[in-house]
Every structure is written in structure tokens, then in C-alpha cells.
Amino acid sequence: MELDLSDQPEIVQQAYGYAVQAYELALSWLLSPAAWSQFALLVAAYLLAVLITRRLRPALARVIDPGDKENILTAPRRFVLQFLPLLLPLLAYVLTGVGEGIVRSIFDSGSVIAFGKRVFLFMAARALVRDIITDPFLKLLGRYALMPIMALYALGLLEVVNTLLSETVVGVGNIRFSLITVVRGIIFGSLLFWLGQWSNTQTSALIEKNQELRPSIRQLSIKVVEFLIFGVAFILLMNIMGINLSALAILGGAIGVGLGFGLQKIASNFISGVILLLEGQATVGDFVSLDGGEEGTIVKMTARAVILETFDGRWIVVPNEDFIITRVVNYSDSGSANRYEAPFSVSYDTDINLVPDIIEKAVAQHPEVLDDPYPPDCELRGFGDSGIDFAVEFWVNGLDDGPNKYTSDVLFLIWNALKDADIEIPYPQRVVEIKGGLPQSSP
Incomplete structure (x- = not known):
């Protein structure tokens, strides 16, 4: 039965059209021997994968698990061990692929098989998010980004949704972009900057372990690596979103004007911080005193300021510029x-x-x-x-x-x-002389 939806919005008409197509596809599968044979193959492949996994997974766990041993292969083996939950869906996917060639040669059709393989990949993504990923941010990203994408892929609607989002254009002022650009930017931007933060943390820890470098050089190296990592992440994100980098020249000019007026103090502190790290006259762990009266141990050096910790536990944030334009007394330089x-x-x-x-x-x-x-x-x-x-x-x-x-x-x-030594430490003493003598008391 067909419904007349000509007076309804276009999106309702499109949704109805897709629903009709899905109904006709399901009906054709239910009445087709080829479809039933493919369903049987999917079930057989899954049951065989379950039987194999029950025997294979414990054996693989015993072989891969390093136990309490610590050697060069311990970390890689523990990394591989956590991916064992993917064994069942991936094995079902492989077994289905093996039987797909036979079914296609007999019935010259494999739409049900293709659907089943996509479902097994969805199950693999679900196991990845539920059992393997432990980082809270990545788990959140997997739950609200990867799982919906894999669900659309399993249902065969990913291309349809992608086309719909690509054709939907929104504008802010003179700037116009499609919704797929926004979605892609949010997903890949979150992933890139998480990866940048993780890379920066690992690199910083590696640099901090190198005691052959001066503390100031270590801090400078950490800052340089941080800017490089996030700079590369930003450029990759612009390319992924399809934004022409030459268009950023106008933005760069605006930033330059801003630095010349409202942001000059920030720029001055940033440049002063780089000079401090290059010269190494004050670094983390030094006890310093400034002309302004601030004094304490340097506990952190940021791009904008130096953080001092006083003996009574208070933190003082001192702009980097103060270390350049005022006199600084360093009580700890070179361990003197x-x-x-x-x-x-x-x-x-x-x-x-x-x-x-x-x-x-x-x-x-x-x-x-x-x-x-x-x-x-x-x-x-x-x-x-x-x-x-x-x-x-x-x-x-x-x-x-x-x-x-x-x-x-x-x-x-x-x-x-x-x-x-019987040497006396004196009390305060005063000699009092009364001129004219003491007054005489009356009889």
C-alpha cells in the first residue's frame, strides 16, 4: 500500500522512500532460497567461530600472557593480549568470507552475506569500545561516534547519510560549509588533539628522563615538541575539513594586529619565556627573589608565566617578562x-x-x-x-x-x-643619672 505524502516535507518523503525500499528488500530475502542459504551460511559461520574461539582463546591467552616476567617483549605481549575479545567477531567475518565465494558461484548473489559481514564488523567495534578501550575520552568517542557510524554501515545507510549531510549547507556570515564538514571536524579534531596530548605526555616524560640535558634545555625541548605536535594536528585537521590553508592568511593578519594592541603583553611574556629557557639562568627547582618582593622556588614554567612556591606553601604566578626587565636573585643557580x-x-x-x-x-x-x-x-x-x-x-x-x-x-x-665557657650573654642595660641628687623626704 502506497501513501500520498506529496504535501509532507521532503525529509519525510525521503524517509518513507527508504522505508519502502527496506521493506521490499526484506520481503525479497524472505521469499528467496538464495537468501535463506546465505542466512544459513552466516549462522553456521558464527557457530563455528564460537566453537573455535572457546578452544583457541584460552590457548592464545596462555601463550601471549607474559605473567610476571619483565623483558623487552613484555609490553608488546600485554598490548596484544587485550585484543583477544575481537577474536570471535573477526573469526566469524573470516569464515563468512571463505563461504561467500561458494554461495556467489551457486546463486550469483551475495547481498545477505555482505549484510552479515557488516554486522560482524559492528560486533567487533562494539567489543573494541566495551572491552578493550580504557581511556575515558576514547571510550566516549567510541560510544557516540564509532558505534553510530558502524551501525549505519551495517544497515547500509552510511553512504545515504553521508550524502544527506554533504548536501546540507549552513552559513555563518559569509562562511558556508556542509554538515558533514562539521561532523568530520568534531570527530577527527577530538581524536587528533587527544593523540597530540598523549604524544606530548610521552615525549615530555622521555625528555625529562634525559638527565644529561640542563633543566632549562629540557623545558625548552618540551615546549618546542608541544607546539610542533599541536601545530601538525591543527594543519591535519584543516586538511581533513577541506579548509584552504591560504585562507588563514587573513586570520593571521588579524592576529598580528591583535598582538600589536591588546595581546602585546601575552606576546611579550611568551617571548620572554623562550629567552628564559634558552639562557637557563632560572629553571625549575631554583629559589629566586625578584625586585618586586616575590620569592620562592620555581615549580613550573609555562608559556606565559613562572610559578613560584613560597616556604609557607603559597603559589605566586609571576609573568615571564618580570624575569627579563627586573633584577632577579637566584640562590640556587648551578647548586652554589x-x-x-x-x-x-x-x-x-x-x-x-x-x-x-x-x-x-x-x-x-x-x-x-x-x-x-x-x-x-x-x-x-x-x-x-x-x-x-x-x-x-x-x-x-x-x-x-x-x-x-x-x-x-x-x-x-x-x-x-x-x-x-662561662661567657655571659648580656641583658639590656641602661645607666640612669639623676642630676641634683635624690629628693629629700620630708620628716
């Missing part, structure tokens, strides 16, 4: 030692000629205090109001007042050494 001093005072009753030797010997006992470049040096600094002022200078590898408390430890050593 740092000098600190601990001030103290002794009483005026003390023989000050004995103090330097006592203090220098006491401070030298600290396990972190160095003899090179200079041993501890006790110096007379002045004569104060309450006592004689001294200070001991000492060198250590590391920074004080963070995880290390060098000055505190040295002051403890000074206190104990002075106590053992």
Missing part, C-alpha cells in the same frame, strides 16, 4: 653554596679575644656547615649599649628558613658554647 650569618652579643666583662675561636669551633661541628669555600668566621661587629656585638658567618648548601633551619641550629650551638 649560600652564606648566612648569626648575630650574638657577649658581656663587657668577657675577654673578647677568646670568643672567635670558641664560636668557630662550635659552629664547625654542624654537619651541614661547609669548610669550602670558607670555614665559619666569627667577626667583631661593634660595641653596643648592653654588650659587645659579634656575628658568625657560615656557608651551607641549601636555603635557610625553609625545610632547613641553619641559623636556628647555629644559634643553639653558640648558646651552648658560651654557656660551657
Whole structure:
């Protein structure tokens, strides 16, 4: 029975036409001996694949599984092992292909066989998404992109949908593009940039393991590889979407104007970051202090800024430009030692000629205090109001007042050494003179 849909939208008429074609195809299959024989072949191929898989899969798992052994083939064997769920649908596909030639030679028809092979490929894609892929993003992409595409392919509608999307053109301003371009861009763009992120992570880990390179060179290499990977991904995506790269020249000009005005600070910080990585005067792990008062350990260097971590756990984001145009003190460059001093005072009753030797010997006992470049040096600094002022200078590898408390430890050593030598540490003293004498009390 045919329906009159002339007053309906074109898409409804097309859907009705496809439904009629599917009905006529199914009816022809149900009434055709050739179709029934092909259905029988598909069922036989699938059942045979099930029997073979039940015996073959455990044997393959025992052969491929490396167990606890660690060698050069361990990682490849574990990678191959995870694809065993594909054995059943692919084996059914192969067995169906073997019998397809026989059926076509007898009945000169193989449409049902072709449909069955597409169904087996759909089953393989389903097993891939459900049992093999573990990455959350790839599983999401497989569920909402690969599975619908394979379902359309199994039903023989992929070309129809592709043509429909190609003919549907949308426009934004003066730009016009087809829906298939949008779909292709979303799918391949997501896949390319995930692959770029994965490649960047693996490459960064490989570069970080190379301790022969300076930290600054490692950071620069990581950034260069990152830009190259995502640059190539962007160019591939433009080609996949069919966008002429020469059309990006106008966009590049607009970006250039933007950099000259609103984005000049971003461009300045980016270029400053490249200079920092090339010179290597400050790198991750260094403790630095800037003229603006910011100080801390560099924990990360990005394209725009350097992140410092203070001793109290706070993070400070400092633009790269500040490291170029202001004075920076690096306390950790090349692992050099740092000098600190601990001030103290002794009483005026003390023989000050004995103090330097006592203090220098006491401070030298600290396990972190160095003899090179200079041993501890006790110096007379002045004569104060309450006592004689001294200070001991000492060198250590590391920074004080963070995880290390060098000055505190040295002051403890000074206190104990002075106590053992019976040298008094004075209290604040003042001499008060009352002119005219004390007032006389009345009787």
C-alpha cells in the first residue's frame, strides 16, 4: 500500500522512500532460497567461530600472557593480549568470507552475506569500545561516534547519510560549509588533539628522563615538541575539513594586529619565556627573589608565566617578562653554596679575644656547615649599649628558613658554647643619672 505524502516535507518523503525500499528488500530475502542459504551460511559461520574461539582463546591467552616476567617483549605481549575479545567477531567475518565465494558461484548473489559481514564488523567495534578501550575520552568517542557510524554501515545507510549531510549547507556570515564538514571536524579534531596530548605526555616524560640535558634545555625541548605536535594536528585537521590553508592568511593578519594592541603583553611574556629557557639562568627547582618582593622556588614554567612556591606553601604566578626587565636573585643557580650569618652579643666583662675561636669551633661541628669555600668566621661587629656585638658567618648548601633551619641550629650551638665557657650573654642595660641628687623626704 502506497501513501500520498506529496504535501509532507521532503525529509519525510525521503524517509518513507527508504522505508519502502527496506521493506521490499526484506520481503525479497524472505521469499528467496538464495537468501535463506546465505542466512544459513552466516549462522553456521558464527557457530563455528564460537566453537573455535572457546578452544583457541584460552590457548592464545596462555601463550601471549607474559605473567610476571619483565623483558623487552613484555609490553608488546600485554598490548596484544587485550585484543583477544575481537577474536570471535573477526573469526566469524573470516569464515563468512571463505563461504561467500561458494554461495556467489551457486546463486550469483551475495547481498545477505555482505549484510552479515557488516554486522560482524559492528560486533567487533562494539567489543573494541566495551572491552578493550580504557581511556575515558576514547571510550566516549567510541560510544557516540564509532558505534553510530558502524551501525549505519551495517544497515547500509552510511553512504545515504553521508550524502544527506554533504548536501546540507549552513552559513555563518559569509562562511558556508556542509554538515558533514562539521561532523568530520568534531570527530577527527577530538581524536587528533587527544593523540597530540598523549604524544606530548610521552615525549615530555622521555625528555625529562634525559638527565644529561640542563633543566632549562629540557623545558625548552618540551615546549618546542608541544607546539610542533599541536601545530601538525591543527594543519591535519584543516586538511581533513577541506579548509584552504591560504585562507588563514587573513586570520593571521588579524592576529598580528591583535598582538600589536591588546595581546602585546601575552606576546611579550611568551617571548620572554623562550629567552628564559634558552639562557637557563632560572629553571625549575631554583629559589629566586625578584625586585618586586616575590620569592620562592620555581615549580613550573609555562608559556606565559613562572610559578613560584613560597616556604609557607603559597603559589605566586609571576609573568615571564618580570624575569627579563627586573633584577632577579637566584640562590640556587648551578647548586652554589649560600652564606648566612648569626648575630650574638657577649658581656663587657668577657675577654673578647677568646670568643672567635670558641664560636668557630662550635659552629664547625654542624654537619651541614661547609669548610669550602670558607670555614665559619666569627667577626667583631661593634660595641653596643648592653654588650659587645659579634656575628658568625657560615656557608651551607641549601636555603635557610625553609625545610632547613641553619641559623636556628647555629644559634643553639653558640648558646651552648658560651654557656660551657662561662661567657655571659648580656641583658639590656641602661645607666640612669639623676642630676641634683635624690629628693629629700620630708620628716
